[in-house]
Amino acid sequence: xNRATFVxxxxxxxxxPLSLLAGRVWLDPATTPNAALILGELRLPRAVLxxxxxxxxxxxxxxxQGYLRNPLADPGLFGxxxxxxxxxxxxxxxxxxxxxxxxxxxxxxxxxxAMALLAAIAGRTGGIALFxxxxxxxxxxxxxxxxxxxxxxxxxxxxxxxxxxxxGALTDRSWREVWLSGPLxxxxxxxxxxxxxxxxxxTLGEPVARSLGIDTSRLLWLLILGIGLxxxxxxxxxxxxxxxxxxxxxxxxxxxxxxxxxxIVPSALAGALLVLVADSLVRILPLVTELRLGxxxxxxxxxxxxxxxxxxxxxxx
Amino acid sequence: MTLDASAISLTNRLSEISCKLKPGEITAIxxxxxxxxxxxxxALAGLLHIDAGQVSLDGQPLPQLPDRAKRIGYLAQAPEIAxxxxxxxxxELGRIPHRDTLPGPxxxxxxxxxxxGFEQRRAQALxxxxxxxxxxxxxxxxxxxxxLADEPLAAxxxxxxxHLTRYMEGIAARGSGVVVVLHDLAIxxxxxxxxxxxxxxxxxxxxxxxxxxxxxxxxKVWGTKMRxxxxxGARALAPC
Numbered sequence: 001x002n003r004a005t006f007v008x009x010x011x012x013x014x015x016x017p018l019s020l021l022a023g024r025v026w027l028d029p030a031t032t033p034n035a036a037l038i039l040g041e042l043r044l045p046r047a048v049l050x051x052x053x054x055x056x057x058x059x060x061x062x063x064x065q066g067y068l069r070n071p072l073a074d075p076g077l078f079g080x081x082x083x084x085x086x087x088x089x090x091x092x093x094x095x096x097x098x099x100x101x102x103x104x105x106x107x108x109x110x111x112x113x114a115m116a117l118l119a120a121i122a123g124r125t126g127g128i129a130l131f132x133x134x135x136x137x138x139x140x141x142x143x144x145x146x147x148x149x150x151x152x153x154x155x156x157x158x159x160x161x162x163x164x165x166x167x168g169a170l171t172d173r174s175w176r177e178v179w180l181s182g183p184l185x186x187x188x189x190x191x192x193x194x195x196x197x198x199x200x201x202x203t204l205g206e207p208v209a210r211s212l213g214i215d216t217s218r219l220l221w222l223l224i225l226g227i228g229l230x231x232x233x234x235x236x237x238x239x240x241x242x243x244x245x246x247x248x249x250x251x252x253x254x255x256x257x258x259x260x261x262x263x264i265v266p267s268a269l270a271g272a273l274l275v276l277v278a279d280s281l282v283r284i285l286p287l288v289t290e291l292r293l294g295x296x297x298x299x300x301x302x303x304x305x306x307x308x309x310x311x312x313x314x315x316x317x
Numbered sequence: 318m319t320l321d322a323s324a325i326s327l328t329n330r331l332s333e334i335s336c337k338l339k340p341g342e343i344t345a346i347x348x349x350x351x352x353x354x355x356x357x358x359x360a361l362a363g364l365l366h367i368d369a370g371q372v373s374l375d376g377q378p379l380p381q382l383p384d385r386a387k388r389i390g391y392l393a394q395a396p397e398i399a400x401x402x403x404x405x406x407x408x409e410l411g412r413i414p415h416r417d418t419l420p421g422p423x424x425x426x427x428x429x430x431x432x433x434g435f436e437q438r439r440a441q442a443l444x445x446x447x448x449x450x451x452x453x454x455x456x457x458x459x460x461x462x463x464x465l466a467d468e469p470l471a472a473x474x475x476x477x478x479x480h481l482t483r484y485m486e487g488i489a490a491r492g493s494g495v496v497v498v499l500h501d502l503a504i505x506x507x508x509x510x511x512x513x514x515x516x517x518x519x520x521x522x523x524x525x526x527x528x529x530x531x532x533x534x535x536x537k538v539w540g541t542k543m544r545x546x547x548x549x550g551a552r553a554l555a556p557c
Contacts (some may be wrong), residue, residue: 069399200406201413204455205397210364212413212459213386258400 004255004266012051012273019047019280024290045175050279051272052178053170053238056185056230058271059264061245062252063192066199066260067223068128072308074246075231078131079138081242083114084235085166086142089149092162103165104180104236111232114138115224122220128206131220168239168294170279177237188229189268195222196261203260241294243301244271250308318375320361320389320463320494325370330356332518333370340462340494343485345505347498347530348515349539354498355394355467357515361496362391362465374463386414390461394468394498396448398440404451405436411458426457430484446477453484463494470501482508506530506545506552514538532557 001009020043021027027043029035060075067073075081087110088103096102121134146166153159198219201209210216234241248271249263256262275293278300282291320338325331330353338344338361346354359365361372363379372379379385390411398407408426409418427433430450443451449469456464466485470478482504489495489510499505505512505526512529514522516538522529527549535543535554542557 197413201410203399203402204407204410204452205393205395205399207359207364208391208393208397211362211386211389211391211393212410213383214413215382257406258402259406260400 002256002262002266004252004262005269007255008252008266008269008273012269012276015273015276015280016047016051019050019276020044022280023283041174045178046170046173046279047276048178049170049173049181049237050276052181052185053234053241054244054271054273054275055268056181056188056234056271057241057244057275058248059189059192059268060227060230061247061271062249062260062263062267063195063199063223063226064245065249066263067195067202067219068132069202069205071250071312072246072305074243075227076240076242076245077139078135078227079114079118079142080111080228080231081235081240082139082142082146083117084108084111084232085240086110086146086149087113088165088236088239089146089162092165093149093153093158095154095158100176101180104177107236108184108232110142111228111235114142115228115232119221119224164292165239166294167292168241168297169290169292170238171290173237181233181237184229184233188226188231188233189264191222191226192230193264195219195226196264198222199260239294241275241297243297243304244274247301247304248274250304318462318494319373320496321373321376322357322361323371323373325357325360325367325372327353327356327360327365327367327518330518331360331367334515334518334520335370336513336520336523338463338494338496339511341489341492342510343489343495343497343508345497345499345509345512345526346515347500347502347505347512351517352515352538353518354515356518357513358465358467358496358498359391362389364391383414383416387459388461389463389465390456390459392452392456392464392466392469394471396445396452396472398448398452401439401441403436404432404438404440404443407440407451408432408454408458411455414459422460423458426454429457429487430454446473446480449473449477449481450484453481457488461493463496464488466495466497468498468500470497470499470504478504502530502535503552503554506554507550 020039027035064073064075065071084107088107091103091106117138118134122131150159150162198214201212201214248267252263252266252270278296279293282293282296285291318340322334322336324333324335326333334357346357348354356365360367363385408423412418430453432450432454470481485495509526512526513520514529522534532544543554544557546553546555
């Protein structure tokens with residue numbers, strides 16, 4: 001276990017019980033009426049879901065940055081999150097939300113479609129440039145179709161539902177979403193963890209990695225599947241939550257020896273911690289309605305991104 | 318233990334090139350820009366899918382990965398270290414084909430390139446010359462039979478060029494095959510045992526340096542009149 005894994009595991013272990021108590025009403029298990037019910041049915045599944053979604057996004061971000069050898073890479077760039085969002089928007093557009101399983105199912109189908117498209121375009125050659133361009137194309141296409149769905153929404157209620165859902169939140173989630181996303185994200189993180197040595201080899205560029213025996217096509221497939229499962233399942237249960245995959249590896253990197261393989265597990269833990277803390281904060285903030293988690297993280301992530309760019313510019317200068 | 322190319326071709330890059338490379342020698346691949354030097358090196362390393370012909374190792378077709386990676390070490394043209402990792406981490410990457418990080422070969426490679434004590438230095442804190450040595454140490458750590466290096470001396474100052482050439486001579490003297498793409502014809506003339514000259518994808522010379530890099534050949538291939546000064550082993554190139 002490296003230092004970063006230990007630090008973020010410890011912080012997560014401390015934050016989890018605190019997040020269960022935090023909320024518009026601070027919970028005192030001894031005196032609050034129905035405390036066990038509130039904890040067991042509302043706050044615990046929400047906290048576990050934050051850990052699952054954040055963990056997946058963190059691991060996906062670390063793997064993407066390692067693969068593209070670019071600290072500004074974010075798993076959202078590669079079309080899987082927009083694909084999943086499009087699937088969910090289709091469910092909302094047609095009003096298929098009567099069954100609670102349908103929306104996440106549609107989102108997973110959307111993520112699967114984006115993954116299949118990515119694999120069909122870039123999977124055979126395994127080239128990084130083609131993969132990036134294919135991802136941008138898939139993201140643009142899914143984004144355009146989502147915008148089309150919003151502009152042609154059958155009624156104002158559907159439009160409002162779509163826009164709200166796209167902003168991402170963990171409000172009113174239950175154990176059902178936990179059971180749906182947990183195994184998929186866990187499998188995705190496992191696949192991404194398996195790419196570690198290959199990502200280390202890519203530190204020296206693609207031709208050198210191939211000369212070291214890395215099968216770049218297999219690596220690409222593992223990444224598409226791993227990111228598809230982690231990000232797709234996350235979007236399916238929580239909507240679009242941006243910037244986690246971008247920010248988290250930067251928090252983790254200084255605590256490691258900076259090899260990409262050493263970042264994936266601690267980034268999963270740090271992503272879980274970030275989403276858990278952010279979700280607890282949006283519950284505590286004294287606003288009329290609860291701030292959407294996706295908006296809160298974007299408000300945090302955009303300045304961070306700017307700071308990162310400025311720091312890199314200073315480094316280049 | 319030979320590395321052979323038999324009539325290998327690649328559309329618009331290589332045209333029916335055949336050569337037999339021997340271990341214990343430094344073979345230089347020279348030619349003007351766009352002659353196909355890097356393509357030939359990558360084809361020999363099994364990193365390019367050739368359209369026709371065959372590359373063989375010890376008379377057999379190139380082995381599949383990861384066995385091929387254990388036997389052929391490749392040093393890329395543009396030195397690239399994406400993350401600010403330590404020198405030791407970079408050198409340990411050479412052990413990937415063996416699926417271990419044995420300290421023995423890693424320490425030996427660090428020592429061979431005079432990098433002992435540098436292990437914990439970060440990549441971004443290294444000078445160009447140190448980076449070149451670290452990347453060559455990475456190849457050595459894999460203990461390959463063959464080292465194929467694409468312009469390893471480019472962007473190095475005179476002293477570092479001299480040191481790196483000396484290291485490669487040492488590697489060849491210990492029995493490994495060393496194949497280097499070189500732009501500096503004087504280095505090829507003075508340090509290579511054999512020179513392959515490429516021109517527009519074709520192999521036009523395959524001989525000892527004094528013959529392969531004759532003034533006539535240089536004029537034909539590079540289109541410029543030059544003459545060699547000095548004695549064999551200490552040659553310098555000057556315009557006529």
